[in-house]
Each structure stands twice: as structure tokens, then as C-alpha cells.
Amino acid sequence: MGTPLTARVRLKLNRITRGFSADEREWRRIWPLLDSIEGWLTAAEAKWLFDAARSLPTGAIIVEIGSFKGRSTCCLAAGCRGNGKRIFAVDTFDGGSDLPRANSFPDFSENVERCGFSSCIEPVIGLSTEVAKTWNKPIHLLFIDGSHFYEEVLGDFNGFFPHVVRGGIVAFHDVAETKPGVFRAWNQNFKNQLTAIGHCESLGYGRKPGSNGESVQ
Numbered sequence: 345m346g347t348p349l350t351a352r353v354r355l356k357l358n359r360i361t362r363g364f365s366a367d368e369r370e371w372r373r374i375w376p377l378l379d380s381i382e383g384w385l386t387a388a389e390a391k392w393l394f395d396a397a398r399s400l401p402t403g404a405i406i407v408e409i410g411s412f413k414g415r416s417t418c419c420l421a422a423g424c425r426g427n428g429k430r431i432f433a434v435d436t437f438d439g440g441s442d443l444p445r446a447n448s449f450p451d452f453s454e455n456v457e458r459c460g461f462s463s464c465i466e467p468v469i470g471l472s473t474e475v476a477k478t479w480n481k482p483i484h485l486l487f488i489d490g491s492h493f494y495e496e497v498l499g500d501f502n503g504f505f506p507h508v509v510r511g512g513i514v515a516f517h518d519v520a521e522t523k524p525g526v527f528r529a530w531n532q533n534f535k536n537q538l539t540a541i542g543h544c545e546s547l548g549y550g551r552k553p554g555s556n557g558e559s560v561q
């Protein structure tokens with residue numbers, strides 16, 4: 345008698361996934377859970393954040409500006425698991441100046457809890473530029489996805505960039521002509537201050553000039 349169909353499919357899948365790295369297998373396992381969180385991040389952008397967080401040294405600090413219901417926050421956290429890395433999720437949780445007024449904090453908290461990331465994510469409720477005034481920790485990855493208005497995204501970058509370690513990663517969501525404020529800020533300002541710049545769909549990213557960001561200050 346032949347092998348039952350389900351067993352054959354499982355064997356085939358095992359053979360395929362054996363070729364994947366441990367990180368890739370981890371990503372494929374967790375993505376359906378992360379993808380259940382409402383938000384705008386595409387699958388490729390989500391994976392990019394996961395990989396970027398994975399690449400950071402033990403004890404690294406990630407600052408995210410604009411967390412909404414936690415989609416990008418949890419993708420970053422998935423890349424941090426078990427490594428003493430922390431994410432500070434800065435948001436007013438009220439939609440800011442370009443989303444409908446609504447409190448997204450209950451959904452954010454529920455999603456972070458449901459994904460099992462409560463221990464590495466710290467919400468910081470407030471206006472990004474106000475939070476920046478008293479910020480005093482080195483940042484190894486700065487992800488900006490708050491307001492899409494030119495002056496405001498510039499304010500986010502100028503407030504937190506001085507705290508990014510040399511070689512640290514800086515990434516922006518919505519670097520696209522459909523978001524003229526972010527697009528202009530990236531082209532006229534941000535990309536000129538970064539090295540090793542690149543794009544993953546609408547993510548624009550680069551590194552602060554200096555060493556490779558491997559050491560935690």
C-alpha cells in the first residue's frame with residue numbers, strides 16, 4: 345500500500361524546509377500570527393524588519409515611532425526573541441495628524457500580549473518630539489512610521505537621530521510618491537545623512553555613518 349497523501353505532503357514539506365535557515369523557518373512559523381495584526385506593512389517589509397532586528401547585537405535598543413496596533417512592533421519583536429533586545433514603541437495612539445481620531449492602544453496591547461512579546465516591548469505614550477526631548481538611551485535601530493507630514497517626519501528624525509549609535513540602522517516606512525512628505529524628506533534630507541542606503545518596497549533604510557553598530561554602548 346502507498347504512503348497516505350498527508351504523510352507524503354509532510355515529507356515533501358520537510359524536505360523543502362530543511363533547506364531554510366533557522367531564522368527563515370522561525371519567520372515562516374510566526375508570520376501568519378503577525379499578519380493577523382491590522383496595519384499597512386507588506387509581507388516583504390515585515391520580513392525586512394524581522395531580519396534587521398535579528399541582525400542587532402544582544403542588548404540592542406530599538407525605537408519605533410508610530411506603532412498603531414502593533415503590526416510593525418511585533419515584527420521587530422519577533423526578530424528580538426531571547427536576546428535581551430528591547431523595543432520602545434513611541435505613539436500617541438490617537439491616530440496623530442493623518443489618521444482618523446481613534447484610540448489604538450487597547451488593540452496594540454492585546455496584539456502584543458497575544459503574540460507573546462510583552463516582555464520586550466515598552467509602549468511610550470506621547471508625541472514623538474516631546475519624547476525625543478528627554479530621550480537618553482543609545483539606539484541601534486530607529487524605525488520611523490509616525491506622521492507622514494514633511495515637517496513632522498523631519499522632527500522625528502532630528503529628535504532621535506543624535507541618539508543612534510554609529511553604524512546603527514535607520515528605516516522609514518512610506519518612502520513613496522503617494523506620501524509626498526516622507527518622500528521629500530527622504531530624498532532631500534535623510535538619505536544624504538546615511539550610508540549603505542537601500543529600499544525594500546516602500547521602506548527606505550540606511551546606516552548612520554561610522555563603525556558597523558555591533559557594539560552596545
Ligand SMILES: C[S@@+](CC[C@H](N)C(=O)[O-])C[C@H]1O[C@@H](n2cnc3c(N)ncnc32)[C@H](O)[C@@H]1O
Nearest residue numbers: 383410412415416435436439440471472490491
Ligand atoms: C501609519 S501608523 C503606524 C503603523 C504601524 N507602524 C504598523 O505597522 O501598523 C502611524 C501611527 O503614528 C502615530 N503618530 C502620528 N504622529 C505621531 C506623533 N507626532 N507622535 C507620536 N505618534 C504619532 C499615530 O497615532 C499612528 O498610530
